[in-house]
Amino acid sequence: MSKRAWSAILGLWLGAAAAPAFAAARAETAPAWAVRDVTVIPADTGEVLRHRTVLIRDGRIARILDAGAALRPQDGEVVDGRGRYLVPGFVDAHLHLANEGAIRASKDPVLAGLPLGEGHRYDRRILLNLLRAGVTGAANLGGSAASDEHLLWLRDEIAAGRMPGPTLYVGKRINGPRAAVAARPEGAAPASTVDAPTVAADGIAAVRRARERGYDFIKPYQHLNRQTYRAVIEEAQRQGMITTGHLPELGCADCADRDFAFAHPLRNIAHSEELARYARIGSDLAPADVDALAQAVAASGASVTPTLVTLKTIVAMYVQRTVPAVPGDWAQRVDPVTRREWIPPANRYLSEAFRAQDGADSFSAGYDFARVLTRQLWKRGVPLTVGTDAALPGLAFGVSVQQEMIELREIGLSPVEVLRAASINAHRLFDPAQGRGAVREGERADLVLLDADPLADIHHVSRIAGVFVRGQWWPSERIEALLAQDAAFERDLAERLAPQAK
Template identity: 30%
Template sequence: MRVCLLGAIAGLCACASTPVQWPSPDGPPKLPPAHEINPIAAPDAAHSVAIVGATLIDGRGGPPVRDAVVVVRGDRIVAAGARGSTAVPAGAEVVRGAGLSVLPGLIDAHFHLGGDDALPGLMLRRGVTSLRDPGQWIEAYDAARRLGPAPRLFPAGPLLDWPEPAHPESALLVRDAAEARWAVDRLVERGASAVKVYFRLPLGLIEVIAQAAHARGVIATGHLETVDAAAAVRAGLDGIEHITSLGTALVPPREAERYRQSVIADNAARFEGRYQIFSGISLEAPRTAQLLGTLAARGTFVTPTLAVFERRAGGEGATDVQVRGFEAMMKLVGKARRAGVRVVVGSHGTVPGAERGWAYQREMELLVESGLSPMETLVAGTLENARFFHVDGRLGSVEPGKLADLVLVEGDPLADIRAMRRVKRVMLNGRWVERGQGG
């Protein structure tokens, strides 16, 4: 068994925060704003940019503004609205937006570096201006940061797991409550803006970790599978990673326990077992409505990462069970959103159905196929993800006072979400990202 040591983490510091009480009858804890570990350079504070004539999709879910003007001064958005009511400042750099849509920079709730140091920079050029890696040592991003412009990085640090860990190279083992609280403290002190629990942890430690995270002012999220999702949410989790984490809560207890024991005995059993579980779930069963009701009532964020599980009929190596299981995953995501669950977008970094750098766009396409509207999907990837990150006071929408993270795409993603692949320009903190920069 390999044990990872906290002393290996780079000495990045986060501000101390006021303890937060949880559980609370008022719902999720009110946590302080999160901060990225890589402060982004600000442009000339006097320089103005005006994007003129684009369709504004501001991330808040309201009707788009056709023939809009968005004005940026320095690193801030100072105006956004219809051309007739939004003045273009004298001397501003004017960007002609006819035929384009302007949106908030995309936020990726679930990204994995996977040893590809240039991938964050490539994702930036594809419109992802902020990302969270929910399970990697923070210093693993040192090389990515040296390569050039990268998205705002909101890491969780290594995932917290129990022996024998599924991913020992990116795990920190905790075996009791004292170790769990100690681990959370150390991660937050070194820059983590979230803490992620992994599926081998018992429910009692998940509760301890969630309480410790909230006391330090950060969220707790989890990859569950062998832990009942409703129980984990009641224990304090703010987010659930992967739609497959809901599986054991959606099948009869005996079937759930059979799957749980198989994965505890062999980490690899989950790779095929998750499809077997989902191929047999009933979306109309009372337990499904109960789980989705719990998630909605508690404001839990769910990051489906459908693209990493995508298996289609006729696809290379895809079995009938995998195809049926994936279809059920998509149907569950659509049903969850209709039930009021807070669905957000996470790319997983690389996925089987997309070329390098396009995993985020593939996830958006699958969310629309699952039943979310294009507008719901865009909000999920912008303002709703900003809320999940606790950065919605400064990111996630195009409105005056917020930081100027923007993406310009050709066409109308509300008519066809695939327009999000036609990225023309990306702005990070008021600066245009050059196409040759960032990976």
């Protein structure tokens, strides 16, 4: 892009303080782009396509040409791809997105009273930091009613181009009471409701309500009893909604067992830790037990989001009694509200109650087991996706996706398999109607442009020159300019919360 064109567009962006003005600026950006002389890593195969020019038009990859192909004016603004690598956009397949709806509905009067102002600056900062890390898609695995309502609105604003951010997929969590609560003497157990179902009819109604409200997927949680869990899974299938969440509780009269869960499988299991619960039944594990569990998952057809970095971070807090350091300059980018949740008393992982719970001394072994099990899943061809559980303490939105990619590389996945887990596998899970998610002609243009080769070193996924989101080009400089625009707003939030953190 010429300096003159860049200056004009940047001026539009810097002038956009509120969402409507932002939308107007978006409408005037060029609809077509040409990434010239770039190395393309499609990620659906092991191919590496060198010296290509990628044309992007109407939100999709229109053509992939030899670099020497002549460009026409209608091919759009040129993005310099020399020495760079174009890969599919990353997807965080498991996060809990901080948002203004959750803040305003907080039971904490300090948070609920924060002056967030107009223009959704807080939301925008969270979303821009995801883009800064190459995250072009994000799946929110359930929250409070107010949080969900705001996220459903935010999802639609992003899709309409009125807010910057990755494509959002919003999940509805459906859960019942713990088995110990449900088993109280007759008359004391809570009655079944659509919000906390303990009978199949209410589980079915909960799924239908979620479908009517516009949720993208269902998150079954572990405290659904046997019959309700099955009803939720089967109704979600009838409604054409995927399920990604927790495996059902074990060990009670009305609980599922391992065979039942795999006979009525989730589409995706949200943690390797969930499978660890199913493995640790009765005694220490032998290698054959791990193999049998991995094979059961493979036979069920489920994919898995391992969230290894989540377990690693919890172990670090347990052992070191502090929140682990966030990589690079990302610690400065953790918003003040999230940072407040990372310190006691909000951070339960640093509490004595957490340390005193049964089995706490096996957390480190649990992380090791999750790594071994995830490797066995990979060896059996179980599709893996990248998820982080951000903003769990120590896991910042955006960069935690890169951390999880490194975890998968360390257990044996090749770099292209890691890229596939971080992109294509998640697209197939959450958004199959939009294509495969690969860098191929006709696919939606959700892409990351890297300054270094991720196949040579997976750590290079942090070397981001910019991203394409639904065909719109976001150079890193533009993202930084917008974040700088709201720096004073963030400082004000930090100052208001600082006395509360002491």
